Amino acid sequence: MRFGGLKAVDDVSFKIREHTITGLIGPNGAGKTTLFNSIAGVYTPTAGQILFKGERIDGLPPHRIFHKGLVRTFQIPRPFPEMTVLENLLVVPPSQCGESFWNNWFQPARVREEEERNHDKACEIAKFLNLGHVLDLPCKNLSGGQQKLVEIGRALMADPSMILLDEPGAGVNPSLLAEIIDRISELHERGITFLLIEHNMDMVLNLCDPILVMANGRLLMEGDAQAVRSDPRVLDAYLGGEPEATS
């Protein structure tokens, strides 16, 4: 992925196995979020391919990638601020009957029935994420950590097969962080694949296997927690050895 003369992500090639929590770490500016945005369809890669379940998805717009079962969250949470938590969740389910203008007029019963189903599902997910008591609050009134949970909730409403989490732990207080970690591992057990960017090393080393390390737009290494911890290149990248030339 190239922006003008800058190669933000260069020659990065990896596979994510199904049913893993893959961590993506690296110092600031390594290209992690750019890589995320390329996978999620915000950017069209200038070269290379991205495959999801054997199907090329690079170049598709974000809403199409969403419909393939690959959902993302944002580094800085982006709930719909004036809408309530419940509304935020209800927006998500794909291909709702009531999203068509005419169905609301000609098939109101079907719309209502589906709405009730989605409502129950939203309540269940909110409960799972400990958001049950704030369902009717507009999202702008929630704490940063709760907004992250709303984003995870939105992702879950889609029954995704894979979720991209961009720094789920950033700016979250420790007790809420423990809860987020707990929820992620439970969802993982239910069969959802995760790729997550995170700076909190404890979280990454405990939760993720394998871990990908990026620096200066390139993939530095891939391995389990043990391998990452003992690799001198990783320490070097974080503590600032000589940066490679990335013309």
Add this chain to the structure above:
Amino acid sequence: MTGIVSYLVFFSILASIYSLMSLGLNLQWGYTGLFNIGVVGFFAVGAYTFAILASPPAAGHIGGFNWPFLAALIAAMIATGIVALIVGIPTLRLREDYLAIATIGIGATIQLIANNMNWLTGGPNGIYNIPQPLSAYFSSNLGYNVFFLVMIVVILLLAYWSLERIVHSPWGRVLMAIREDETAASSVGKSGFSYRLQSFVIGSILMGLAGALYASFIKYISPTLFMPVLTFQVWAMLIVGGSGNNRGAILGSVLVWALWTMSGSVVQAILPSTLQVKGGAFQIILIGLVLMLVLLFRPRGIMGSRKAVVFAGESKTVSGE
């Protein structure tokens, strides 16, 4: 006494026509965030389409189709919808600023077309003898106007009810999500373009409907009735009443229209005859002042928008009453 009653009836009919326009604008701006500053253009398309189709033959321009009222009304709405599609398809894919530029251009263009395409619109002379529905059954002017008022209020209530229903449906929820944060909406699978286009077309159709009813009510239209200041008025109505709130849109229309007509009378009464022609500027200044005061003290308008945006957890009843 009859004078006052007949004035009030006249006032209410025009207030209802403005309300239809600000309801349309509210769908576009209040619920979808579309910055349409060519309201008058869509209003004019509705008015001219209705006038051309419904009028008896006239020398000098196309017409004489004598369509029945309802058919011409529906045709006017369809024509406005088509114009909105033509404007919307190229511009709504772009960032919102482009829609503003395009619509301001469309508003001006349509007025120029009305003024210059004589064979179609009668040019500066306009179109005369636009029929009023069922007018043959009424002997007095006031009696007819009361009937017209009832009809237009029914149409307004119908529009209000439909809009309330649709903005509180899953469809309206997607509109709001797109208005709030398009990137996030896209990340949960909602493509902004298609919804923006639908909202833009439906809002414009309401403006066209208002135009057709206006043409029928005043029986004569000419290009001078479709000046850009009308767009300004409708925007002022929506902002004063509370954008994102359909009741606010109607309330704002009544209030601002009252202020506009009253200030017009005051201007006539107090200004010396040499300054009368400048009276219109005074009205615009006054509305501008009110707009600023509302924005300072009630930035969400008189009715506010929170309640209309958020349906406080009653989603079960929301989709279809």
